[in-house]
Amino acid sequence: MNKIPNTVAIIMDGNGRWAQQQGLPRTAGHKQGAETIRIVALEANRIGIKKLILYAFSTENWKRPEEEKNYLFKLPGIFFAKYIKELQENNIRVTYAGELERFPQATQTVINKAVAQTADNTGLELCLAINYGARRELILAMRRYAQDVQSGRRGNTIEEADVSNYLMVPEEIDLMIRTSGEFRISNFLLWQIAYAELIFTPVAWPAFDEQALHDCLDEYAHRDRRYGGLTK
Template sequence: MNDNIPQTIAIIMDGNGRWAKQRGLPRTAGHKQGADTIRTVALAANELGVKKLILYAFSTENWKRPEDEVGYLCKLPGLFFNKYIRELMEKNIRVTFAGELERFPSDTQKVINRAVNDTSHNTGLELCLAINYGSRREILLGIQKYADEVKNGRKNNLTEEDFSQYLFVPEDIDLMIRTSGEVRISNFLLWQLAYSELIFTPVAWPDFNKEELVKCIEEFKHRDRRFGGLTK
């Protein structure tokens, strides 16, 4: 399975809390299982030949959640990387992040930055965690940075391709998947999703696995991507 594979896949990992509630478990149990699913899906994407996998791990709106849940989510990167960083290294997976990491506790920042540094020379899948990420904020910061450059003498000749380089995620997304049945984008990669194929699956993120990823990729392969033109 290596022909017509989407090179960039973005996933809104939805349904952890509902998955836990259905089983009489605390929401944190759903997040813990969801973290294990990140490992499963990252390894599968790497094996299938995906170039970049972007996972919506923590949005700018998630700070509104109960304090104990936010606290657990802040600790989750440490739990995840302590458990799986060796395997990610062995599989040649490179870790990056998109978002404003500065708001997180210093321990969380150190864990994520260490994972980024330790895997920086790997050449397989790029596993990008969108963390404290919001797309409107991303675009606004990009506009502000460009405006400052123009103010300081840059020629005002911005193209769409140029502007992409001011964003946390510069690539266009081939395929966006949202799990758990919700049918909305939720402030995720608004610029980058302009011509993405969108798939909304009822499967909750903790139950998402390689088989489900393959199903989504197979559906993608049968889509007619015209980018505003006509079918040949």
């Protein structure tokens, strides 16, 4: 591959449906999905992707059953206890985007510890979108901008680059992937995907592996990204 995207975002969909197809509880799908995070992050780091943003828990996921939410709250602790050493050894830096403060304190502590432990790493940035919603992100950005204008820290003029600086994820997305055959964006990175290439794969997230990632990257490499212009 000679056309690797810098920033890749993935909507990790299909954990529950995958589990039900296997005759397993939905939590088993989430557990296997966490294993997929490791697989995909290591491969993305190996091939030179700079930032991988994974939709781990949306602002709408609070509607899920309590048992499922409680398991999702525990999953970062299980994941990092098992794999933080491997992430460190592979120079992967962990970050997050979203309002983490609404999560249980134990979950916050685990994630903040992983962020601190990997802060000096210079390889792939593995960004977990946790309690994240794009509309909420834009509302919070507008509030911060208004506060800065009101306090005199900046004038009441704004350009596209200024908007990006107020967002939880400032980078533009090159490639967005959604797994499990759904064709929706689901309130994920709405500003940042203005010129992203979108790929919808039928593969459920727990079954998504290195080959599935390469299949998406191969399709991306054959896209003609014109940004509203003409092909030269």
